[in-house]
């Protein structure tokens with residue numbers, strides 16, 4: 001039991017009492033198939049009843065170790081005490097007025113927190129939205145309004161969402177884009193410094209990739225036509241890729257020299273996930289705009305664009321917003337989530353998770369040659385799986401490992417352009433015993449390959 005659990009008496013333990021999925025989950029899955037669109041898939045067809053700390057309890061009484069956090073959302077744990085306390089109080093006071101009609105204090109407070117926590121000591125402003133994709137779309141709107149330019153530059157392996165503009169910004173076709181075109185125009189993709197797969201070796205990666213990206217921008221688009229360069233400081237859906245050191249500063253400097261708005265998409269990597277408030281702090285990058293969502297509000301839908309005041313003010317009044325953007329309950333939850341991150345020093349917790357995970361995974365890499373690389377930062381850690389003796393992607397081993405873990409009560413997620421990355425995103429409040437138990441399950445799963 002932890003004070004961060006999803007209610008009283010949610011034991012912090014793994015418990016497998018039925019097949020996974022169990023009979024009740026299977027029954028619910030059959031109902032889902034009847035009424036929910038097939039395009040809305042599920043990684044693991046287990047229906048959750050309660051969740052908190054480091055576990056998800058299902059309708060059959062199984063308790064799964066959570067290495068997913070609802071894709072990097074419940075960093076403070078599910079139903080964290082401060083999130084529940086503040087959200088419940090807000091629910092009782094009022095649920096909605098529409099911030100564009102009659103505003104409320106919590107919206108302003110969230111923007112104040114964002115100004116304080118995001119990198120840089122310049123004057124900052126924010127606008128709040130519902131989803132990550134919506135934040136990215138609005139970052140593009142703001143950059144275009146500010147620069148009076150149209151082109152947007154994104155990177156190989158990047159992921160920015162599933163709406164029309166963000167599908168165009170996203171690299172991977174299947175499942176995100178396939179059959180859903182035509183996509184928004186004026187989006188250009190350039191190389192990313194992906195050290196493990198850089199053909200001339202990781203040591204040349206930052207410089208060569210930056211040179212190639214900058215040459216493409218200047219020769220194929222024209223720097224003077226570019227409104228924004230958008231990059232994830234640690235790539236999420238692309239496979240938890242840390243761009244080679246030096247690449248991000250080179251791109252950020254190029255943006256600065258050419259009057260291009262540099263946007264850090266920290267929707268997955270932000271809010272203590274990598275052991276810093278924001279992953280771009282690692283190389284001292286101060287983005288012009290930063291997009292956040294996921295971890296910001298402990299599971300309630302909230303997203304933000306935060307940036308230089310003069311840029312954020314470029315869009316005319318009424319040009320930014322949306323009915324639910326910055327919903328008061330979601331804002332209250334965000335304040336609870338940030339309070340928890342500060343009070344429990346979740347950056348330190350994420351760093352400790354990295355230490356434990358990397359230690360164990362690196363030892364596994366010595367035993368299992370399908371592990372090509374162990375990488376990531378904080379509680380955003382991954383292994384890239386390859387065919388033995390090569391760097392050829394091994395998506396078959398990746399899904400077999402995920403399945404074996406699921407059956408033993410460990411929720412893990414797969415990712416990566418080639419579908420060959422197992423990613424680990426535990427809640428930052430997970431107990432170390434559960435963390436190690438999850439890694440034991442993974443280690444055993446290699447024996448099933």
Ligand SMILES: Cc1ncc(COP(=O)(O)O)c(C=O)c1O
Nearest residue numbers: 131132133159160161236267268
């Ligand atoms: C880096 C990044 N940007 C944008 C998004 C889109 O966020 P949402 O799913 O809330 O629209 C995601 C979601 O995974 C993401 O990881």
